[in-house]
Amino acid sequence: MTGADRLHARAVRLLDSSGAFARPWMREAFRTVPRHAFVPDTVWVWHAEDDRYHPLSRADDEERWAELVHHPTEPVVTQVDDGYPALTDGTGELPTSSMSATNAVLTTLAATDPEPGSRVLHIGTGTGYDSALLCERVGGANLVTIEVDRSLADAARERLRRLGHRPRVVCGNGEFGQRQDAPYDRVLCTASLSRVPLTWIGQCAPGGRIVAPWKTTFQPAGLAVLTVDTDRRSASGRFGMPLTFMDLRGRRRPGNPLPRVYSAGRWEESRYGTATLPPDFLDDFHARFTLGLWLPGVHATRTPTPDGSPAWWLTTDTSWAYLCAGETFQWGPRDLAEEAEQAYNWWLQEGEPEVFDFGLTVDGEGQRTWLREADRTVG
Numbered sequence: 063m064t065g066a067d068r069l070h071a072r073a074v075r076l077l078d079s080s081g082a083f084a085r086p087w088m089r090e091a092f093r094t095v096p097r098h099a100f101v102p103d104t105v106w107v108w109h110a111e112d113d114r115y116h117p118l119s120r121a122d123d124e125e126r127w128a129e130l131v132h133h134p135t136e137p138v139v140t141q142v143d144d145g146y147p148a149l150t151d152g153t154g155e156l157p158t159s160s161m162s163a164t165n166a167v168l169t170t171l172a173a174t175d176p177e178p179g180s181r182v183l184h185i186g187t188g189t190g191y192d193s194a195l196l197c198e199r200v201g202g203a204n205l206v207t208i209e210v211d212r213s214l215a216d217a218a219r220e221r222l223r224r225l226g227h228r229p230r231v232v233c234g235n236g237e238f239g240q241r242q243d244a245p246y247d248r249v250l251c252t253a254s255l256s257r258v259p260l261t262w263i264g265q266c267a268p269g270g271r272i273v274a275p276w277k278t279t280f281q282p283a284g285l286a287v288l289t290v291d292t293d294r295r296s297a298s299g300r301f302g303m304p305l306t307f308m309d310l311r312g313r314r315r316p317g318n319p320l321p322r323v324y325s326a327g328r329w330e331e332s333r334y335g336t337a338t339l340p341p342d343f344l345d346d347f348h349a350r351f352t353l354g355l356w357l358p359g360v361h362a363t364r365t366p367t368p369d370g371s372p373a374w375w376l377t378t379d380t381s382w383a384y385l386c387a388g389e390t391f392q393w394g395p396r397d398l399a400e401e402a403e404q405a406y407n408w409w410l411q412e413g414e415p416e417v418f419d420f421g422l423t424v425d426g427e428g429q430r431t432w433l434r435e436a437d438r439t440v441g
């Protein structure tokens with residue numbers, strides 16, 4: 063048994079004892095598929111000192127590599143900057159592919175929960191690891207998995223083959239699905255998005271399920287679990303467990319505009335006010351998810367004051383607000399502090415709903431988020 067095998071066996075035991083396997087088939091699949099067989103020899107590790115991703119080679123530090131691979135709650139970054147590390151010293155800026163964290167894999171698989179023989183469309187193959195788990199459940203002939211990056215798609219196909227799985231691994235933009243193999247009973251997307259493509263609904267069987275991490279600029283994503291209507295023109299359902307995934311390529315949101323719109327001069331010009339909002343109002347994940355629905359396109363950044371008290375920046379391309387200890391400083395045409403206060407008060411009046419109380423409906427008219435009932439639109 064290699065060190066990686068031992069860590070794999072230990073991970074199975076730990077996950078088992080913490081009840082992480084929501085279904086017996088998931089435990090079996092997780093035990094059977096060696097997670098480390100899906101990770102390239104070079105992975106990328108974020109360093110806080112320079113805020114960059116540095117390569118870590120298996121040959122240089124086998125033990126560290128194996129520990130990263132079998133970490134229960136952290137993803138392993140397997141590609142940066144779409145395969146071309148952005149910085150001249152060979153380090154990278156943006157993680158663009160990863161093997162998802164074990165807990166995220168198990169959460170998405172439990173939500174997808176295909177039957178043996180279900181037809182599954184998976185978007186965001188990455189390393190091929192969760193495709194292998196799906197193959198264990200539905201059989202390779204029933205899985206189509208799409209990866210936008212050719213080198214990643216080829217590597218995943220090869221790893222799956224070595225373990226005896228032969229799903230259809232397609233290199234392409236998963237937003238278009240794969241019509242020729244439709245209809246699917248399940249669509250699982252393992253990259254986050256802010257709009258669920260209608261195409262997936264049309265490619266599902268009636269009653270099929272779509273599972274996708276859906277997020278606003280406030281982050282992280284609520285896992286949308288949607289049931290496709292009998293006419294295959296709409297899909298609707300509640301949000302599940304919040305998860306963080308990287309964005310679909312082509313749908314990457316622009317970074318936080320704060321460095322572009324803030325300047326010391328604008329701070330001098332800013333409007334001063336007071337707020338009834340508690341300074342830690344966005345520390346509560348459920349409040350943050352709710353405000354993300356009410357303030358689309360607004361970015362939130364936590365920047366504690368020098369004495370460590372909570373404080374938040376809210377930013378758009380043209381406005382910012384800094385909220386701390388009952389005070390607000392604002393610049394630009396929008397009154398973001400007031401908007402946040404209204405949304406937060408709505409959240410309080412509604413009894414502090416959790417992300418699980420909200421839902422999403424997608425149809426030909428667009429998409430709508432709602433609270434508790436599909437006709438109570440929010441945002």
Ligand SMILES: C[S@@+](CC[C@H](N)C(=O)[O-])C[C@H]1O[C@@H](n2cnc3c(N)ncnc32)[C@H](O)[C@@H]1O
Binds near residue numbers: 159186188
């Ligand atoms: C979080 S990683 C996938 C993790 C994968 N589930 C695993 O554990 O290996 C997301 C993947 O989605 C891929 N991706 C991004 N946009 C895509 C798109 N439009 N169509 C298909 N794949 C896409 C990325 O290249 C990346 O490999």
